[in-house]
Amino acid sequence: MSSQKVNVGLLGLGTVGGGVAQLLLQEKQRLSDYLGAELVLAKAVDLRPELAAEAGLAPDLFSSDASEILADPEIDIVVEMIGGLDPARGFILEAISQGKQVATANKALLASHGAEVFEAARRQKVGVAFEASVGGGIPLVRSLRDSLAANQINSCLGILNGTCNFILSRMTAQGEPFAQVLAQAQAKGYAEADPYMDVEGYDTAHKLAIVAALVTGSQPKLEDIPTEGISQITPLDIQLAGEFGFRVKLLAILNNAGNGAVEARVHPALVAEDHLLASVQGPFNALHIDGDWVGQVLLHGRGAGREPTASAMVGDVLDLARDVITGCPGRVPPLGTARQGGGVLELAPLANAMCRYYFRFTAQDRPGVLARISRVLGDNDISIQAVIQKGRRDIGPVPIVMLTHRAQEAAVKRALNEIDSLEMIAEPTMLIRVA
């Protein structure tokens, strides 16, 4: 082995940070053999000293002071596993300004301040790697950044939140309502005590912002990404979608038509049963990529958790360590393209989006209802592909379910406003877009 050493400093010893420490310590020999240089966990920092022992760290490797990593000229690579905006942002910018390579899984930070971080890295000629920020252990960042770089990426469809996919998979298998399955997911550790960011789609939107930046070279504003979660999805909708041959998934959708109109949105969507994304079960994640030369590629695996995330983080550390060893730090711009820094990515408004729709109307069971609904849709250029009208009940309103041909979001919203104001409509209409 070469006598060369690469020193890693680790910020944050939580669940995943502890996993990174464990992997670096336990597999030091294998990783160093692979690299051809000694890969050393030189220091780990956390405010909770009890985590040091849990991670198997010798006392002299632990500190509660981040400057022991950031100001140490011997540290080559900083692994940021604190999460959240502050102090992670300041630590990362300080590491970059000290000429250190950075690996981070911090999707919230990159989604909101990625342009700032990447520009700082470009100026300082250091590498910033973030494979673990989207899709956990799935090698999707490097695939988009490097392997598929010859392509214009036309679209990405992602299942990027394991909590939502677990809940929807259970709701589909068991027919149980959202709240009940969410409670089960919390009990199993598949959902946080505060599930808001996950189930309302914001975690997925963070990841989509990063995917959009990788595909286009520019960052969208997070607040420009239309985002809907899964808390409104009912077992009835899942069952009815199944009757049309679809499953319900929470999708991150990127459409890159190439004429400058980029669509990015997060919402529940109907996925055809024979599409590979329909088979993504439980806590798994997947990204379906369509490129102009490569065609369709699917990348599938565990999207979260201590071990898969540590796998991705240490993969990034090895890659950055090679740059250190061979003397070419910053060899790859963070987003792959040298064109990075093209300002904010403008997204096409949701009102312009075109897709197929699933509607579930809840109507009084009387003659003429279907005719009335159909007329409003027709007046708005929305044509119906299929209808399921459920047998009448003894009392009360009945569901009328429709699948449309491609229609425009603005027209759909207009039509549903009009329909929902009809006296014969008992509840607001459920809308789910078709992927």
Place this chain on the structure above:
Amino acid sequence: MSSQKVNVGLLGLGTVGGGVAQLLLQEKQRLSDYLGAELVLAKAVDLRPELAAEAGLAPDLFSSDASEILADPEIDIVVEMIGGLDPARGFILEAISQGKQVATANKALLASHGAEVFEAARRQKVGVAFEASVGGGIPLVRSLRDSLAANQINSCLGILNGTCNFILSRMTAQGEPFAQVLAQAQAKGYAEADPYMDVEGYDTAHKLAIVAALVTGSQPKLEDIPTEGISQITPLDIQLAGEFGFRVKLLAILNNAGNGAVEARVHPALVAEDHLLASVQGPFNALHIDGDWVGQVLLHGRGAGREPTASAMVGDVLDLARDVITGCPGRVPPLGTARQGGGVLELAPLANAMCRYYFRFTAQDRPGVLARISRVLGDNDISIQAVIQKGRRDIGPVPIVMLTHRAQEAAVKRALNEIDSLEMIAEPTMLIRVA
């Protein structure tokens, strides 16, 4: 844009080589913007001058003399798209000795002479990239080499030959026999006029040899990889496997137990219907990877063809071009690990393999047959999990189909030899391993 230039020389203008030329010419601006340097197709060589015009090459970019690339000090990267062992091997070694980076899709060459090529590249400190040699456009080489480098890879299961997968998918959907579907595949261009290398599993074995080298850092001998193709598979077996809940796929199997016992083999295998590999349809390829930290990852896409292969080749060219620009050629050893060159990978003998088995016996329809077969199996420590005995026919032998628990290949072969020599057995028994 930087004024830097990276010059590419292309050897071979066949179907895929022509695609590489087209992509480099047509998307020159986009690729150069991405790279931050001018990416130039400087020269293309083929013995068939008519292909130059087809590929849209200006006359001065074409030559029939490979030395115009190999001896030109201005050429930074050589793309080898000739295929086969000679003269490709000599050209690649000459390019390396001239200090040029090399990208190749030549699986036959890498499977048999990879160690020689990689050792030459290591000595000369140049990069050799071969993403397109396995799985076409699927980013699986770089995923194994870089993204998943922190893992010990426990196993890989691959569907790596689109011709076989197309044929098996059709046989499954239509119930038609192998020979008939092969003829259809040839008519559609999914199978070669001479399909031997594909349908008998040798193309898959080449690719498995490369996967095994990426996972272990050492090359197996091609002739050590037990290889069976799909020409013996019948629609009856596909149907009966379906009754047990399985599909039939041609698999490349790598088991890396970590105690030094590495298994690599290619054969038809029963895949559980709910396994993601069972959903890989038609000409698609997929690699299912199990790593000790990342868990299970599936990479899926088009495994062959002009466009997907060109996508992978030009992705490699961009990666090598970065090494040229940043002055770190040979930054990554060809197999990722610095430990490369560990001699020949010894494979565990097939006789030691343990798996479940599907047997289809063809027996005279008389009392005691099942008892007799079961006794031989029991005597060889093979226990039966399920049996389907088809209703008796008016005349002639009947199929008896069994699924076993895990058993050892050597014991299975011994038992089947004994059973097939019984007078009540009408035909050699069909054996398919369970993945």
